[in-house]
Amino acid sequence: MDDEIADEQRLTTREAAERLGVKPETVYAYVSRGQLASRREPAGRGSTFDAKEVDALVRRGRREPPAGGDAFQRIRTGITLIDADRYxxxxxxxxxxxxxxxxxxxxxxxxxxxxxxxxxxxxxxxxxxxxxxxxxxxxxxxxxxxxxxxxxxxxxxxxxxxxxxxxxxxxxxxxxxxxxxxxxxxxxxxxxxxxxxxxxxxxxxxxxxxxxxxxxxxxxxxxxxxxxxxxxxxxxxxxxxxxxxxxxxxxxxxxxxALDGPLHGAASGLAHRMLTEVLERGSAAAVVADHLRTGRRVPGLGHRLYPGQDPRAEALFTVLGELPDAGPVLAAAREVEATTARHVPLHANVDLALAVLSVTTGMPAEAGETVFAVARTAGWIAHALEEYEERPLRMRPSGEYHGPRPPQPLP
Structure with a gap:
C-alpha cells in the first residue's frame, strides 16, 4: 500500500512540465542544474519526479519578483559562484x-x-x-x-x-x-x-x-x-x-x-600601457606616482569581489612565467603591485596578468580586450541558455520618476 501511495506522488515528465508551466526539455534542464531529482522507472514510464519536489519548485517560482520588481537583485544562476577568493x-x-x-x-x-x-x-x-x-x-x-x-x-x-x-x-x-x-x-x-x-x-x-x-x-x-x-x-x-x-x-x-565601455573591457589596455611605461622608464615607483598625481587609479590592481588575490591572475601568472621573454614584464608587474601595496593592500587582478601576456608577446594594447570578449562569449551563451528557460520579459524594472508632476502645460 505504501508503494502505491509513493507511486501516486510521482509525476511523469509531461505532468511535471504542465505543473511547472514549462516545456518538457526545461524539466531536464532543472535536473541538470540540480533543482529537480529524476528517477528512471523500470516499467517503461521513463523518468519520473517527486510531486512534492515539483510543487516546491513551483512555489519558489511564484516567489520570484514580478515584472517591475527587484528582479535584478534576485537572478538565480547555476553557472558561477564566487566565494572566499575562489570562483x-x-x-x-x-x-x-x-x-x-x-x-x-x-x-x-x-x-x-x-x-x-x-x-x-x-x-x-x-x-x-x-x-x-x-x-x-x-x-x-x-x-x-x-x-x-x-x-x-x-x-x-x-x-x-x-x-x-x-x-x-x-x-x-x-x-x-x-x-x-x-x-x-x-x-x-x-x-x-x-x-x-x-x-x-x-x-x-x-x-x-x-x-x-x-x-x-x-x-x-x-x-x-x-x-x-x-x-x-x-x-x-x-x-x-x-x-x-x-x-x-x-x-x-x-x-x-556593454563590454565596449571604458569601465569594463578596456582595463587591460590601460595596464598594458602602464607596464610599457614602467619598462621604458625602468621604475614602477615613478609611473605609479604619476598616476596618483593626476588623480588616476593604478590599473590592474584590486577587485571588489576578491578581498585577497584574484585567482585568475595568479593562475595566469604561473603559465606566463614559462614564456621565454616574460621575466622583465612579470617583474615590472610585481613591482607595480609591491609599490602600491606600501599604502594600499591591493593585489594584481586579471587585467594586469592579461597586460603581461600582451606586452611580452608583442600584442597591441587592446589585445586583452579581444581575449576577454572572445572568452566571455561562451559565458554569455551559458547565461542566455538559463534565461531562455525563465519567464520572458521578467527583467522589467519600474523607474522611480523624479520629473515634474502632471498636469503640466504644453511647451
Missing part, C-alpha cells in the same frame, strides 16, 4: 578546469554538462565569408570589439535559423559563432584558420610573433579563466536581451556593447 563553474574550481582542459572543452561542458575532450569549434563557410566582408569594410582604426560586433551581426544576417531558441539550436549557433568571431578578425601573423584550437587561431590575429607551445598554453589559459564571472555588466546586458527572447547573435551583441 567555481558549476561547483568546480575554475582555475583547476583551466589547468586541465582547453577553452572549447570547458565552454561546451558549461553549456551541456558533458565534457567532450578534443572538441573543436568551426565556423560555417557562409557565416565566415559574410563576417569577413563586413569586418573588412570597417576603417583601419576600428577597435577589436567593434569588429566583433560587426562579425556577430553579419553572422546573424546569413542564418535563417537564428530565431530558433530551442536548446540544441542555440548550442549549434554558439559552436559556430565563436569561431566566426575569431576567424573574421584580420590576421597580423600567418593565419591559422580552422587549424586546431581557437587559441592558436586567435594568436595569429593578435601578434606576428611565433606562438610556441608556451604562448598557446598561456592564451588558452586566459580564454578559459575568463569564460564567466557571475553577473558582470556585460552578462547582465546579455540576460536582459535573452529575457526579451533576442536570438543568440543579438544576445552576444548586447554583451559586446
Amino acid at each position: 567555481y563553474f558549476r561547483g568546480v574550481d575554475a582555475t583547476d578546469l583551466a589547468r586541465r582542459f582547453h577553452y572549447e572543452e570547458i565552454a561546451d561542458w558549461l553549456w551541456t554538462g558533458t565534457l567532450r575532450t578534443g572538441i573543436r569549434f568551426d565556423a560555417p563557410a557562409e557565416s565566415l565569408a559574410a563576417a569577413r566582408r563586413s569586418v573588412g569594410a570597417l576603417p583601419a582604426h576600428s577597435g577589436s570589439t567593434e569588429r566583433l560586433r560587426v562579425a556577430a551581426i553579419a553572422g546573424a544576417a546569413v542564418d535563417p535559423l537564428r530565431f530558433d531558441l530551442s536548446r540544441d539550436a542555440v548550442l549549434g549557433t554558439a559552436r559556430a559563432l565563436i569561431p566566426t568571431l575569431v576567424d573574421s578578425l584580420p590576421a597580423v601573423g600567418p593565419p591559422r584558420d580552422g587549424d586546431g584550437r581557437l587559441a592558436r587561431r586567435l594568436w595569429s590575429r593578435l601578434t606576428a610573433r611565433p606562438a610556441g607551445e608556451a604562448g598557446i598554453r598561456a592564451l588558452d589559459m586566459a580564454l578559459s579563466l575568463l569564460i564567466d564571472h557571475d553577473l558582470a555588466a556585460s552578462t547582465l546586458a546579455v540576460r536582459v536581451a535573452a529575457s526579451a527572447r533576442a536570438h543568440p547573435y543579438a544576445v552576444v551583441s548586447a554583451g559586446l556593447g
Whole structure:
C-alpha cells in the first residue's frame, strides 16, 4: 500500500512540465542544474519526479519578483559562484578546469554538462565569408570589439535559423559563432584558420610573433579563466536581451556593447600601457606616482569581489612565467603591485596578468580586450541558455520618476 501511495506522488515528465508551466526539455534542464531529482522507472514510464519536489519548485517560482520588481537583485544562476577568493563553474574550481582542459572543452561542458575532450569549434563557410566582408569594410582604426560586433551581426544576417531558441539550436549557433568571431578578425601573423584550437587561431590575429607551445598554453589559459564571472555588466546586458527572447547573435551583441565601455573591457589596455611605461622608464615607483598625481587609479590592481588575490591572475601568472621573454614584464608587474601595496593592500587582478601576456608577446594594447570578449562569449551563451528557460520579459524594472508632476502645460 505504501508503494502505491509513493507511486501516486510521482509525476511523469509531461505532468511535471504542465505543473511547472514549462516545456518538457526545461524539466531536464532543472535536473541538470540540480533543482529537480529524476528517477528512471523500470516499467517503461521513463523518468519520473517527486510531486512534492515539483510543487516546491513551483512555489519558489511564484516567489520570484514580478515584472517591475527587484528582479535584478534576485537572478538565480547555476553557472558561477564566487566565494572566499575562489570562483567555481558549476561547483568546480575554475582555475583547476583551466589547468586541465582547453577553452572549447570547458565552454561546451558549461553549456551541456558533458565534457567532450578534443572538441573543436568551426565556423560555417557562409557565416565566415559574410563576417569577413563586413569586418573588412570597417576603417583601419576600428577597435577589436567593434569588429566583433560587426562579425556577430553579419553572422546573424546569413542564418535563417537564428530565431530558433530551442536548446540544441542555440548550442549549434554558439559552436559556430565563436569561431566566426575569431576567424573574421584580420590576421597580423600567418593565419591559422580552422587549424586546431581557437587559441592558436586567435594568436595569429593578435601578434606576428611565433606562438610556441608556451604562448598557446598561456592564451588558452586566459580564454578559459575568463569564460564567466557571475553577473558582470556585460552578462547582465546579455540576460536582459535573452529575457526579451533576442536570438543568440543579438544576445552576444548586447554583451559586446556593454563590454565596449571604458569601465569594463578596456582595463587591460590601460595596464598594458602602464607596464610599457614602467619598462621604458625602468621604475614602477615613478609611473605609479604619476598616476596618483593626476588623480588616476593604478590599473590592474584590486577587485571588489576578491578581498585577497584574484585567482585568475595568479593562475595566469604561473603559465606566463614559462614564456621565454616574460621575466622583465612579470617583474615590472610585481613591482607595480609591491609599490602600491606600501599604502594600499591591493593585489594584481586579471587585467594586469592579461597586460603581461600582451606586452611580452608583442600584442597591441587592446589585445586583452579581444581575449576577454572572445572568452566571455561562451559565458554569455551559458547565461542566455538559463534565461531562455525563465519567464520572458521578467527583467522589467519600474523607474522611480523624479520629473515634474502632471498636469503640466504644453511647451
